Amino acid sequence: MRQVIEFELNGQEVSAAVTGGQTLLDLLRDEFELYGVKEGCGAGECGACTVIVDGLALTACIFPAREVEGASVTTIEGLASAQGELHxxxxxxxxxxxxxxxxxxxxxxxxxxxxxxxxxxxxxxxxxxxxxxxxxxxxxxxxxxxxxxxxxxxxx
Amino acid sequence: MKHLDYYRPQSLDEALALKGERGAEALFIAGGTDVMVLGRQKKLDCAALISLRGLAELTQMKLEGDTFFLGAGVTLSRILNSPEAARHLPILHDAVQVMGSTQMRNVATVGGNVMTAASSGDTLGPLLCLEAVCRLVSAQGERRVPMHEMFTGPRVTAARADEILLGLDIPLPTSGDRKSSGCFIKLMRRAALDLALINVSVQLWLDEAGETIAKARVAAGVVAPTPVRLVESEEALEGAPLAEALKEQAADHALGRSCRPRDSDRCSSWYREEMVRVLVPRAAGRALNRMGIDAGQVG
Incomplete structure (x- = not known):
């Protein structure tokens, strides 16, 4: 069962159709092509997939994609300015x-x-x-x- | 796992109704740090997940009179950052400090730790020592199960499948004029993101004169199929004059009937037994230190 959710991704309002068991990691990489979100252990233990959701760092590999509905998500792609100036x-x-x-x-x-x-x-x-x-x-x-x-x- | 139905109910009643509809094919998910890992390992046997994250009823943490209410949905980070928890429940505060990582603590909940019911669950020993009471709700209403009756087997609790853990009522250990403090010690191979080789929790209450231990609660994890109270150790500590209490007695009695560790690929049963002997008096000593009592050298 796919469900359309809306959330804020690196400062922009976006929407995506997500499945029930989909992880935030898969959503960010597969749908939004944000490959700065890395998959390491896939079990929340290495931190390579760390993103910020509503101000809190968390591991996207074990975070359900559905749970970012209405939230604000920041990935590494959201840090540098549009002109490429580093954070x-x-x-x-x-x-x-x-x-x-x-x-x-x-x-x-x-x-x-x-x-x-x-x-x-x-x-x-x-x-x-x-x-x-x-x-x-x-x-x-x-x-x-x-x-x-x-x-x-x-x-x- | 992708084909699961995922529900985000906005109230406890809605969550219970969904569980009523889907029955055994639906599982509750809180922070997801256990459930999602199982899902990714294809060990999750369900067709639907019911998220408890949005339920306001579960996210309260408040001191009311002599009871500290800890909602099941309170994250470990919130406990860690709570000055009230640090002040009144240092034994629990010790535990959350060494659980997972910042990323993990930001989503993992105390209720999830209880309901996963792993022998290694680090909040469980402290909650056993604090004599917390689990408040379980279902369509039939609410019932209260004391922590020491909660763990019926490895990863099995006394909660029925249709029940949601609302939260924990923790009687304030320092209520009245009683002097009390506790300490939790976790033995790990590294300083973060590790399961306990063993963990030990001790909460002590002094008599009115402050000279003997009136009451002791001792618990340990990864020394049995479930987290357990070490009753013989408690009995050895109770009634004992302060400094002597720790030196030999607790250590000698720590390995009571309920302490029966086994060998695992993480460490041997022999090592676990030795470490219980070391850590019970050490935790008791630190609990006394926290009450301003010099407990002497205790390992």
Missing amino acids: PIQESFVNQGAVQCGFCTPGNVLSAKALLDENPSPSEEEIRVAIAGNLCRCTGYTQIVEAIQDAAGRKS
Whole structure:
């Protein structure tokens, strides 16, 4: 049974026909071609599919697509400006060398965004808690933490 | 899983009516961090999901007199960020702090943790120790089931299939003039996003003079098919003068009848038993510390 839902996606009102068991990950990749939303473990454990729904970071791979009806969804594609100007957090990731293979990067950037929107000057511990659900197998966590600190510094 | 029907009822009555219509072929889904994973593993045996996310009745968290009401739909993040929960229910606050990840805590609910009824469910030991009461509603009305009667088998609860967990009534441990505190400790291989190798919960109430332990509740997870109370350990702690209570007694008695861990690919039964001996007195010591009592060195 397909159902048409409406929601806000990266600042634009959109609608889509979704099935009952469809995940938000599949909806974003298959219907909207937002390939910055990565599928890693498929079980909510690696954070590669992290998106922000109504201000909260969550893993799209185990989130029912139906539940974003009426909600506001942000993916990594929604961060840079239309002219291609990077978001300050993205800039910090680049400048601090926090990007290696890049697979975990969208999830880490969005976890950082959800954190900084809520808490503009987090402690290192708070940053580490916020990204504990984002696995980086290049093991570049130090640079990721430094990038988030850098982004927090620029904002404030 | 894509062919499931998915309902988003807007009230408890509507959810119950839908369940009445679809019967056994419909499952309730709250945060979905268990249900969706099962679905993706093709282990979900149902034709429809009924979402409980939109139900205002389930999302309340409030202190009313001597009862802390925790709606089943309250997310772990909301508990974590609640100063009231941190102050009155530190044992539960400890648990949500080490559950999953931020992304997981933002959607996973306390009611989902109870109804999934895994032996490793981290809120379950704290809720057992706090003597929470489950409020189950169905078309027939509401009934109350104490936590210690809730878990009847691995991933099986005393709730009927047509019942929805509305929430938990938690009697405030510090009601009246009683001094009480608790502590939860989870043994993990990494600091986040891990299931417990074991978990241990201890809530202590002091006598009026503050010199002996008047009442103790001790629970553990992953030491039996369901989360269990360690009654022998409770008995050993109760009536004991403070510092001595912890050193030997709790550890010696922690492995009571209900504690019967098994080997798994995560760790051995031997290790689990050893860790219960270590963590019960450690959690009891920290509970005493939280009441301003120096409990000495307890491992």
